[in-house]
Amino acid sequence: MPFEPFIVQDPPAVIAPAPAAPAWDLTVGMINATVMLDQPLGDGTRTVGAGFLIADQDADGRPRVLLVTARHVLERMPGAEMRVGWRAPTATGGWRFDPAMVAIRAEDGPLWTEHPTQDVAVLEIVAPPTFAAAAIPVGWLADDATFDALGVGPGDELYSLGFPQGLSANRAGFPILRVGKVASWPVAPVDAFPTFLLDFAVFPGNSGGPVFWSPTARRRPDAPPPEHPFIGGVLTQEVEVGGQGLELAVVAHARFVRETIALLP
Template sequence: MLAYQTPPAVEAPAPPQAPAAVARHWDLTVGLINATVQLDQPTGAETRTVGTGFLIDAPKPDGTPRIVMVTAGHVLEKMPDPDMRVGWRIAQADGSWKFDPQPLEIRNEAGTPLWTTLEGRDVAVMAVEVPETFARAAIPLAWLADAETFDALDVGPGDELLALGFPRGLSSNRAGFPILRVGRVASYPLTPVSAFPTFLMDFTVFPGNSGGPIFWTPTARRRPGATEPEHPFIAGMLSQEVIVGTERLELGVVVQAQYIREAIALLDRAP
C-alpha cells in the first residue's frame, strides 16, 4: 500500500497575464534561486536538521510591506530550539558571494511557535525581517498559482517542473545557493485543488529538500500540443518523499500553491 513518509530530520488570483516584455525579462528561475535559502538547526556536534525556505513578497491588506518565509511545517516542527539559522548570502565587491547564516527566532520564550500553519497541510509561513537584498529578491504573491491556474494553463501529467532545495544539506556552491532539479508531473488528475491538494512529481527527493519551491518557467518542457503559458508560476511546495515500507520510490509530494496562499491569508487574520 502506498504511504507517504516525512523525510528524516537532517535536514490569489491566478498569476497575472503579464505583458510579454515583462514575462521575457523576468526570469523566475534566477529569481527563485535568489529568494530560496537554507534553513537549519544543529542537533549535535556534527548533525543538524536541514530544510529549504523561500521568500514571498506579500504586503499586508493595508499595503504595509511584508516578506513571508514559506517552508514545510514539519521542517520547523523538527527544530526544538527557539532559533534556527537562515543561510543568507552577501554579494562581495569582487563579484563573489559570502555565505552568512544568521539566527532567526521561530519560538518565543514560552516555546510557542511563531509560524502559522494551515490545518491538514504541511505548509508553514511566517513574516520575517530580511536583509535588503533578500527583500528585493522576494517573489510577488501573484506568481503563486491558485485554484484555477492548472486548468487555465492546461498543466497535466508529463509536464516538467523545476525544484530548488538543499539535498542532504548540500548547496550548489560555497556561497550557499540552492541546487536546481527538474522532474515531471506524475499525477492525474490535478484539479479540483480541493479534491487533490497535493500531486506527485517524478524526481529523487532527499532530506533537506522539504519546503523548496516547485515551479514552471519556459525552460521546462511541456507535453506535445500543450499551450505554453505566457508567464512563469510557482506550482507548489515540496512536502515529502514517497516511501513504501523502506523503499524510496523517487517521487516527491507537492502541496499545491493555493494552500500557500491560504496560509498567508491566515497571517492577515491573526490578531
C-alpha cells in the same frame, strides 16, 4: 576535475561567482529567493530544509517578506532559533555565505503560521535588502484555476530547489536545481487533489523548497502557454513504501500557501 557540491556550515573564504541572468528569468529569480534552513540538534547532526521568500502586503498595505517552507521542517527544530542561509554580494562581484539566526519560537509557542490541513508554514521575516528585493511576488503563486487553465498534467516538467542532504550548489550557499515530471493525474481541482507527485529523487533538505514552472521547462506541445511563470507548490515529502524511497516527491499545491498567508495576523 569533476564538480562536487559543498556542505555549507560556516561562512567560507572561497567566493562563488555571481549569477547573471535576465530579471524576468524565474529560474534565477527562484534561486535567489530560496535559502537553506537548519538547526543543530546537539548530537553532531542537524535538521536541514529549504524555504523561499514571497513579497506581500499586510491588511494595512505594509510591504512584508514572508518565508515559506514545509511545516514539518520547523516542527523538527526544537530550538527557539534556526539558521537562515543568507548570501551576501561582495565588492568583487561574487557572493559569500552569510547566515544569520532567526527566531522561530517564543515562550508562548511557535512564531510561524501553519495551514490547518497541509504541510505548509509561513513566517514573516526581516530579510537582508538583497533578499527582500529578490522575494517573489505573491501573484506568482498558482491558484485554483492555474493548473486547469494551463492544462498542467502528466509529463510536464517542473523545477524544484533545495539542499539535498544539506548540500548546496557552491560555497556561497545557493540551492541545487532539480527537474522532475508531473507523475499524477488528475492534478486538479485542488479540493479533490490537494497534492500531486513529481518524478525525481528526494532527500532530506529538499523539504520546503519551491516547485515551479519557468520558460526553460518542457511542456506538451499542445499545452496553452502561461502568461507568466508560476510557483506550483511546496515540496513536502518523499514517497516511501516499506522503507524504500520511490524517487517521487509529494507537492502541496500553492493554493495552500495563499491560504496560509491569509491566516497571518
